[in-house]
Amino acid sequence: MDLFHQPGINLLPRDGIVNYYGCVLDRCDAWDYFEALMVTVPWRHDELVMFGKPVVTSRKVAWFGDSDFSYTYSGRTKKALPWTRELSALKRLVEERTGATFNSCLLNLYQNGGEGMGWHSDDEKDLVLDACIASMSLGAERRFDFRHKETKETVSILLEHGSLLAMKGETQRYWQHRLPPAKKIAEARINLTFRARVI
Numbered sequence: 001m002d003l004f005h006q007p008g009i010n011l012l013p014r015d016g017i018v019n020y021y022g023c024v025l026d027r028c029d030a031w032d033y034f035e036a037l038m039v040t041v042p043w044r045h046d047e048l049v050m051f052g053k054p055v056v057t058s059r060k061v062a063w064f065g066d067s068d069f070s071y072t073y074s075g076r077t078k079k080a081l082p083w084t085r086e087l088s089a090l091k092r093l094v095e096e097r098t099g100a101t102f103n104s105c106l107l108n109l110y111q112n113g114g115e116g117m118g119w120h121s122d123d124e125k126d127l128v129l130d131a132c133i134a135s136m137s138l139g140a141e142r143r144f145d146f147r148h149k150e151t152k153e154t155v156s157i158l159l160e161h162g163s164l165l166a167m168k169g170e171t172q173r174y175w176q177h178r179l180p181p182a183k184k185i186a187e188a189r190i191n192l193t194f195r196a197r198v199i
């Protein structure tokens with residue numbers, strides 16, 4: 001048995017908890033969800049400000065939530081969309097597996113390996129402090145990296161199709177994470193990060 005794939009194991013050596021559950025969907029169901037999300041989610045490029053300049057990301061995003069949450073970042077107010085049938089079902093599955101509850105979900109679509117996400121922590125003020133953030137992956141397998149903010153230790157994991165990863169406790173305070181570009185990968189990946197926002 002691969003120890004890395006037991007959710008009881010903490011992948012981080014200190015200052016936080018990351019559990020990898022491996023695949024929580026069978027391959028056929030995972031592809032059905034991937035295809036349904038591709039067509040039912042209103043994917044849009046994200047707009048943000050980097051080094052004072054407006055930037056449009058190559059990756060696409062969508063944001064869903066319990067009620068009509070809105071949030072402002074980079075000077076733009078965005079509204080959460082109501083859960084779809086597929087997203088409600090995935091939220092239930094992720095809540096059962098992690099034992100946590102979530103009221104919103106950020107979806108990312110990386111159309112190929114050229115697209116990724118740079119180093120950051122999910123430590124926005126409107127997220128419940130130290131609450132679990134659960135990340136589900138569909139489609140292309142991609143590497144995911146953690147880097148400790150002080151010691152610079154790194155931990156990497158391969159996020160498989162249909163898999164679930166949970167970041168808990170002090171993880172966002174002490175660690176950053178990223179999805180590095182992987183130019184050889186031609187296939188798309190969808191990521192869902194279920195979050196608990198302050199209401």
Ligand SMILES: O=C(O)CCC(=O)C(=O)O
Pocket residue numbers: 106108117122135144177178179191193
């Ligand atoms: O695509 C991923 O696996 C990571 C996404 C992420 O870190 C985020 O949305 O904050």
Ligand SMILES: [Fe+2]
Pocket residue numbers: 120121122177
């Ligand atoms: Fe993140």
